Amino acid sequence: MGSCYTIIFLSLCTLLFIASRSSRSVEGSLFLFPVKEASVSDLQAAFRQNRVNSRQLVELYIANIQKLNPVLKAVIEVNPDALDLADKADEQRKNNKTSLLSLLHGIPVLVKDNISTKDKLNTSAGCCALRGSVVPQDAGVVKKLRKAGAIILGKASMTEWAAFRSDAMPNGWNCRLGQAVNPYVASADPSGSSTGSAISAAANLVTVTLGTETAGSILSPSNANSVVGIKPTVGLTSRAGVVPISHRQDTVGPICRTVSDAVHVLDVIVGYDPDDKQATNEASMYIPHGRYAQFLKADGLKGKRLGITRNNDLVGFNDDLETLKAYEQHFTTLRQRGAELVDNLVIPNFELLEHSVFYAEYIALKAEFKIDVNAYLGNLVESPVRSLEDVIAYNKKNADAEMIEKYGQNILVEAEKTRGIGRLEREALANITKACKDGFEKLMKHNNLDALMSPGSDVASILALGGYPGINVPAGYDKNGIPFGLSFGGLKGSEPKLIEVAYGFEQATMIRKPPPF
Ligand SMILES: *[C@@H]1O[C@H](CO)[C@@H](O)[C@H](O)[C@H]1NC(C)=O
Numbered sequence: 001m002g003s004c005y006t007i008i009f010l011s012l013c014t015l016l017f018i019a020s021r022s023s024r025s026v027e028g029s030l031f032l033f034p035v036k037e038a039s040v041s042d043l044q045a046a047f048r049q050n051r052v053n054s055r056q057l058v059e060l061y062i063a064n065i066q067k068l069n070p071v072l073k074a075v076i077e078v079n080p081d082a083l084d085l086a087d088k089a090d091e092q093r094k095n096n097k098t099s100l101l102s103l104l105h106g107i108p109v110l111v112k113d114n115i116s117t118k119d120k121l122n123t124s125a126g127c128c129a130l131r132g133s134v135v136p137q138d139a140g141v142v143k144k145l146r147k148a149g150a151i152i153l154g155k156a157s158m159t160e161w162a163a164f165r166s167d168a169m170p171n172g173w174n175c176r177l178g179q180a181v182n183p184y185v186a187s188a189d190p191s192g193s194s195t196g197s198a199i200s201a202a203a204n205l206v207t208v209t210l211g212t213e214t215a216g217s218i219l220s221p222s223n224a225n226s227v228v229g230i231k232p233t234v235g236l237t238s239r240a241g242v243v244p245i246s247h248r249q250d251t252v253g254p255i256c257r258t259v260s261d262a263v264h265v266l267d268v269i270v271g272y273d274p275d276d277k278q279a280t281n282e283a284s285m286y287i288p289h290g291r292y293a294q295f296l297k298a299d300g301l302k303g304k305r306l307g308i309t310r311n312n313d314l315v316g317f318n319d320d321l322e323t324l325k326a327y328e329q330h331f332t333t334l335r336q337r338g339a340e341l342v343d344n345l346v347i348p349n350f351e352l353l354e355h356s357v358f359y360a361e362y363i364a365l366k367a368e369f370k371i372d373v374n375a376y377l378g379n380l381v382e383s384p385v386r387s388l389e390d391v392i393a394y395n396k397k398n399a400d401a402e403m404i405e406k407y408g409q410n411i412l413v414e415a416e417k418t419r420g421i422g423r424l425e426r427e428a429l430a431n432i433t434k435a436c437k438d439g440f441e442k443l444m445k446h447n448n449l450d451a452l453m454s455p456g457s458d459v460a461s462i463l464a465l466g467g468y469p470g471i472n473v474p475a476g477y478d479k480n481g482i483p484f485g486l487s488f489g490g491l492k493g494s495e496p497k498l499i500e501v502a503y504g505f506e507q508a509t510m511i512r513k514p515p516p517f
């Protein structure tokens with residue numbers, strides 16, 4: 001009797017001990033350090049003080065993903081090697097002077113599902129046809145992340161083909177995972193196409209993320225999910241190994257909870273890449289000595305000239321805007337912090353810009369997409385599909401009938417009909433160039449602006465046309481609790497100024513709050 005009791009008692013003890021150990025690593029409540037909402041700098045400090053390590057961090061995020069992803073559908077795949085990578089990072093930290101390690105060393109990162117990783121993860125742009133395809137190598141930005149010691153935690157979900165499949169497809173939906181959900185208000189638009197990156201950052205499924213943008217895909221989901229998104233000047237970050245839409249417009253950038261986190265990620269991923277030679281070479285002249293963290297300045301708004309337009313449908317703070325009052329309050333704050341607001345600006349040659357956004361851009365993108373995506377698919381080591389034509393055929397044959405009936409694939413089909421860059425495409429491209437020069441650039445230069453502001457991510461449509469950079473910062477929540485942001489756009493290479501402005505605005509308002517989970 002007694003010995004049996006002892007044995008039972010002992011195993012009970014063991015069980016309790018294991019339970020408390022695992023609840024320690026899963027819930028994080030007994031951590032010496034609160035991981036939820038922790039920034040990159042917080043985590044590095046905690047690493048140094050042995051209050052948390054990368055393995056515990058990865059365990060916690062995986063637990064969060066297991067708990068929340070069935071609802072949010074923000075993560076397509078978790079890296080089966082993430083814990084091993086974390087152990088390696090912990091080991092390296094023990095053996096290295098921590099001052100020599102990158103700020104991203106040992107930090108978990110989720111990358112959008114159209115950014116190649118040469119590991120056990122699929123790279124599929126959310127498309128079922130690309131499941132099981134084998135990429136030749138890590139994307140240029142992933143190489144830089146790994147070199148800095150960051151841990152690739154997994155792939156974030158996205159609007160399939162970055163919304164370039166069909167007009168009828170909702171933001172954040174893809175064949176592989178279904179519909180992603182806004183963590184603030186489940187019925188609200190989660191936006192796209194870097195939907196999973198924005199949701200994952202917002203809901204603390206990871207420390208930092210990467211998204212990509214052709215026309216709004218970083219700024220817009222950042223706006224909708226109350227996080228910070230930086231859309232870099234095209235070429236500042238390498239697009240090698242990124243499933244393309246257009247080499248003229250595509251760019252890779254961070255989506256994070258704070259401006260500083262986003263800038264620390266930007267510092268790691270910018271720069272020359274021989275596999276995206278021309279664009280990264282041209283843009284590398286914009287990278288300042290010492291990179292971008294130096295522009296996280298408390299007084300960054302001082303003397304900045306910020307443009308405001310009204311009464312236009314592209315970027316206007318119009319009278320019927322529900323959130324206008326909140327924006328007007330922010331304008332006051334910006335002025336109080338030393339910015340000069342240049343109000344009621346009129347964009348020169350506005351019709352040119354409008355025409356490009358609503359007409360010419362799509363003509364160019366369709367043709368560029370076919371060329372660029374066929375090159376990408378042709379380069380894969382293995383793939384069920386080798387061309388856009390194959391993808392369309394695959395969708396017809398294999399995708400479940402309900403999905404293809406519901407959302408179709410009209411954009412893919414229209415892109416397939418294009419025949420390279422012909423007369424019409426050249427005319428569209430010339431119109432876009434003219435709209436950029438005589439519209440946006442004229443506005444910025446004639447008024448000596450450091451940034452043009454827009455409600456939400458509206459400025460993204462203009463920024464897309466010319467490869468210009470932009471940053472979205474959380475700016476509040478409407479009466480239903482739906483987030484909205486404020487975006488700042490600038491001329492090529494103006495990241496230093498945009499970062500000063502965005503950081504200054506964020507620090508003056510500190511309005512972001514985590515979603516109600
Ligand atoms: C120090 O860290 C780097 C990664 O930043 C790693 O390559 C190297 O192996 C580490 N050194 C030791 C002794 O662990």
Ligand SMILES: *[C@@H]1O[C@H](CO)[C@@H](O)[C@H](O)[C@H]1NC(C)=O
Binds near residue numbers: 077079120121131132
């Ligand atoms: C990648 O896709 C294949 C084929 O669908 C699947 O078997 C595998 O589990 C996926 N990899 C991961 C890490 O989820």
Ligand SMILES: *[C@@H]1O[C@H](CO)[C@@H](O)[C@H](O)[C@H]1NC(C)=O
Binds near residue numbers: 193
């Ligand atoms: C993936 O990456 C590029 C890079 O910007 C993005 O613009 C594009 O929309 C995405 N492409 C696809 C086909 O998903």
Ligand SMILES: *[C@@H]1O[C@H](CO)[C@@H](O)[C@H](O)[C@H]1NC(C)=O
Binds near residue numbers: 363428
């Ligand atoms: C280019 O602009 C001209 C003049 O505004 C317009 O007539 C023409 O339709 C445009 N073409 C394309 C392809 O955008």
